[in-house]
Amino acid sequence: MSDILPDQVGQWQYLERTFQSMVKRYGYEEVRTPLLESTALFTRSVGETTDIVDKEMYSFEHNREALTIRPEGTASVVRAYIEHHVHQQQQLTRWWYGGPMFRGERPARGRYRQFHQFGCELFGDPGPIGDAELIDMLHHFFTSLGIGQLDIVVNCIGDPPTRALYRQVVHDYLMPRKNELSEDSQRRLDRNPLRILDSKDPRDIKAVAGMPSVLDYLTDDERTHFHGVCACLDRLQTPYRVDTTLVRGLDYYTRTVFEVRTQAGQVGAQNALGGGGRYDELVRQMGGPSIPAVGFAVGTERILLAMQSPKLPQPVIVTMTPLGSRAAIESLLIARKLRTHGVHVDLDSRGAAGASIKSMLRRANTLGARLSLVIGESELAAGEVQIKDLLKREQYVVPRANVVARVLEALKAEDAQEGPQAGGAG
Numbered sequence: 001m002s003d004i005l006p007d008q009v010g011q012w013q014y015l016e017r018t019f020q021s022m023v024k025r026y027g028y029e030e031v032r033t034p035l036l037e038s039t040a041l042f043t044r045s046v047g048e049t050t051d052i053v054d055k056e057m058y059s060f061e062h063n064r065e066a067l068t069i070r071p072e073g074t075a076s077v078v079r080a081y082i083e084h085h086v087h088q089q090q091q092l093t094r095w096w097y098g099g100p101m102f103r104g105e106r107p108a109r110g111r112y113r114q115f116h117q118f119g120c121e122l123f124g125d126p127g128p129i130g131d132a133e134l135i136d137m138l139h140h141f142f143t144s145l146g147i148g149q150l151d152i153v154v155n156c157i158g159d160p161p162t163r164a165l166y167r168q169v170v171h172d173y174l175m176p177r178k179n180e181l182s183e184d185s186q187r188r189l190d191r192n193p194l195r196i197l198d199s200k201d202p203r204d205i206k207a208v209a210g211m212p213s214v215l216d217y218l219t220d221d222e223r224t225h226f227h228g229v230c231a232c233l234d235r236l237q238t239p240y241r242v243d244t245t246l247v248r249g250l251d252y253y254t255r256t257v258f259e260v261r262t263q264a265g266q267v268g269a270q271n272a273l274g275g276g277g278r279y280d281e282l283v284r285q286m287g288g289p290s291i292p293a294v295g296f297a298v299g300t301e302r303i304l305l306a307m308q309s310p311k312l313p314q315p316v317i318v319t320m321t322p323l324g325s326r327a328a329i330e331s332l333l334i335a336r337k338l339r340t341h342g343v344h345v346d347l348d349s350r351g352a353a354g355a356s357i358k359s360m361l362r363r364a365n366t367l368g369a370r371l372s373l374v375i376g377e378s379e380l381a382a383g384e385v386q387i388k389d390l391l392k393r394e395q396y397v398v399p400r401a402n403v404v405a406r407v408l409e410a411l412k413a414e415d416a417q418e419g420p421q422a423g424g425a426g
């Protein structure tokens with residue numbers, strides 16, 4: 001679990017803003033759910049035999065209630081969708097969420113115990129258009145962040161009867177090869193054999209190489225759906241490839257599953273930036289009406305690893321340089337006035353306790369300030385303020401009553417010379 005320090009927060013906010021403005025354009029509205037849910041919510045939806053439920057959840061008991069800090073977002077969003085009878089108010093629902101998730105995994109680069117996800121869930125659309133639009137949106141999102149080398153992988157794992165059938169096929173195929181599998185996969189063979197297809201262990205990859213494809217077991221309806229998804233992606237010219245070994249971990253997926261990977265930037269072995277799929281049975285299974293749905297989640301930390309640091313616009317800063325405590329109080333008043341006009345003001349309050357002008361101006365330079373307003377004994381006595389223009393290296397004294405207007409004027413003149421700056425005056 002990591003601290004996110006101020007020098008990293010700018011990148012987080014940039015990513016958050018990019019995601020939010022994009023999903024809005026696709027018609028998604030934000031939903032916020034609690035971090036704590038009843039443990040049963042996840043065991044019933046994500047599935048008892050998945051790694052998440054089996055060994056990664058932070059669960060505890062409080063007043064004889066079994067609770068879990070959410071390991072993923074979809075289960076909570078589906079619970080909220082059902083609990084608030086949303087399907088009675090709208091036929092199509094597009095929701096997005098974001099925030100921290102918690103899984104007690106083995107930490108590695110790109111794999112943390114508290115990590116952050118953004119996700120989208122589309123309720124009420126059974127057809128392939130919804131799947132394709134989401135996959136295309138992910139592509140759009142990652143390319144708009146400048147992330148290249150994208151590998152968009154899609155597959156169809158069918159509805160529950162097909163899955164059960166294929167699960168048996170996988171089990172029967174791998175049973176005679178059990179000793180060739182990794183230890184993890186030997187354990188999975190009886191409980192959740194489909195997970196073996198997802199394994200990155202070279203022994204497992206070798207063992208599943210000749211396995212019959214899930215696509216050969218799809219019903220006509222499932223096949224038509226999958227062809228529909230691929231046809232839409234072709235038409236949109238969204239780059240993707242079909243990989244029949246993609247199953248993804250969670251029990252609730254039906255039909256389409258997808259994942260986006262990259263080798264860009266600092267991404268290491270944990271190269272999945274996000275993934276998702278259809279979950280047509282989950283709403284009903286959790287006590288709601290029969291509503292089809294499809295969604296995805298992306299991981300913030302991994303996206304940041306994949307991204308080149310964006311050049312973030314720096315706000316124009318004015319610093320207050322008071323010499324003495326009376327000057328500091330005067331500076332407080334001027335700073336507040338300037339801020340009401342949208343100016344970013346840094347008050348060097350050390351001046352109240354006698355810090356030297358040299359040390360305060362050095363700090364102003366480090367902050368990249370444009371102007372510094374100096375108030376010393378003589379300025380106080382004369383009712384004036386000295387404006388130091390740190391860019392032009394000139395200074396002038398203005399009456400106290402005019403200082404706000406003169407600062408705004410100076411910033412405007414410099415903005416006009418240098419082009420627009422985010423977060424500046426006005």
Ligand code: AMP
Binds near residue numbers: 111
């Ligand atoms: P999942 O919910 O497992 O389908 O994961 C969706 C995305 O969340 C992944 O592609 C990652 O980007 C991110 N993610 C999942 N688990 C972790 C983790 N332990 N640490 C960091 N990111 C994660």
